[in-house]
Amino acid sequence: MGRYYRFADLGLFIGGSFAALVLICGIFAPWIAPYHPNDQELLYILAPPVWADGGTAEHLFGTDSLGRDTLSRLIYGARTAMTVAVAASFGAMLLGAFFAHLAGYFGGWVDWIISRTVEVWLSFPPVVLSMLLITGLGIGIDKVILAIVLVDWTRFCRVLRSEVQVVRGQDYVAFARLIGLSHPRVIMKEIFPATLPMLITLLSLQMGISVVVEAILSFVAMGVPSDVPAWGQMIADARIDMYYAPWGLAVPIFAIFLTVLSFNLLGDGLRRRLDPRQSAERGV
Numbered sequence: 001m002g003r004y005y006r007f008a009d010l011g012l013f014i015g016g017s018f019a020a021l022v023l024i025c026g027i028f029a030p031w032i033a034p035y036h037p038n039d040q041e042l043l044y045i046l047a048p049p050v051w052a053d054g055g056t057a058e059h060l061f062g063t064d065s066l067g068r069d070t071l072s073r074l075i076y077g078a079r080t081a082m083t084v085a086v087a088a089s090f091g092a093m094l095l096g097a098f099f100a101h102l103a104g105y106f107g108g109w110v111d112w113i114i115s116r117t118v119e120v121w122l123s124f125p126p127v128v129l130s131m132l133l134i135t136g137l138g139i140g141i142d143k144v145i146l147a148i149v150l151v152d153w154t155r156f157c158r159v160l161r162s163e164v165q166v167v168r169g170q171d172y173v174a175f176a177r178l179i180g181l182s183h184p185r186v187i188m189k190e191i192f193p194a195t196l197p198m199l200i201t202l203l204s205l206q207m208g209i210s211v212v213v214e215a216i217l218s219f220v221a222m223g224v225p226s227d228v229p230a231w232g233q234m235i236a237d238a239r240i241d242m243y244y245a246p247w248g249l250a251v252p253i254f255a256i257f258l259t260v261l262s263f264n265l266l267g268d269g270l271r272r273r274l275d276p277r278q279s280a281e282r283g284v
Contacts, residue, residue: 012269018262019207023086026079033072034060037229041067046245062247064237070251076229077252081259083141084214085207088148093203095149096156101187101195103157104164115161118154126151127216134222141224144217148210155209156202160195167194197274201267208263215256231256 025032041063048055049062049070061070103114133147167173168191176190217223218232226233231252238248 009269009273011265012273015262015265015267015269018258019204019266022078022259022262023082025075026082029076029079033069033075035069035072037068037073037076038227039068039072043067046241046248048245049247049251052247061251062245064234064245064248065241070234070248073229073234074231074251074255077231077234077255078259080141080218080224080228080230081211081214081256084144084148085210085263088145088152088210088214089203089206091145091149092152092206093156093199096153097160097195097199099153100157100160101164101191104161105168105183105187105191107165111161114157118157121151121154122158127213130213130217131220131222134217139222139225141228144214144223147217148213152206152209152213155206156199159202160198163195163198164191167191170194197271200274201271204263204267204270208260208267211256211259211263215252 044059044063045067046065047059047063047067050057050060052062055062059069059071061074063069064073099114099118103111129151130147133150134143137143137146173186173190176186181189214223214230215232215235218230219236221233221236223232224230234252235249238245238252242249
């Protein structure tokens, strides 16, 4: 058991460190990236990366079909991915947590209406629903964020509702209601702190999902504008020359894979750290 939790703590450290690295790259992209992401050098079209034959240190990850530096576009793509991941995940969390606490605390017809709405919403494939929303909203990073919020709030609501129902049955919640605390105060003072660990875990997992959704939408040209670097857009551009320059396709795919993996490791590690039942098993 001790080895198992040491592995979980290692996953938390690795996941948190890499997620923080991607976030730092996104924030400080203009100072970290060696070139502007849209600068074109027609003399260096499809230049190989530094580890391949003919590669140079001027373009560590090579260039794309327009001579744009792949590393610079990768770093600026991290800014797009993390902007969507953070903003969309927090928006979905706030909306989902609000309805989850209403449904789990009040129950009855309130719970029935919210639960049926969630079931209907979940009956649509999330990515397809996001595309439909983008079609109506238009292209733009703010539209992508709004589409993810409107689609993925149900993830928080469905999971958190059950947790709220469990907490509502605790004695200290019944005592708070007995001494005359209002419903909003009971929810904010007694129930919300108990559900916060679950909420933080779901938030970290949702960030990974948001990165994938943003990449899919950018891949099909329904995400950010063409002049805004995005990992999905890099994959779409590189697939044409994948047989001649496979690194252009492999680099953004690998970046997406590592970023999503880091958020999953972070979420799993946070769950084990913040869950009081897991802490009791560890003897903390």
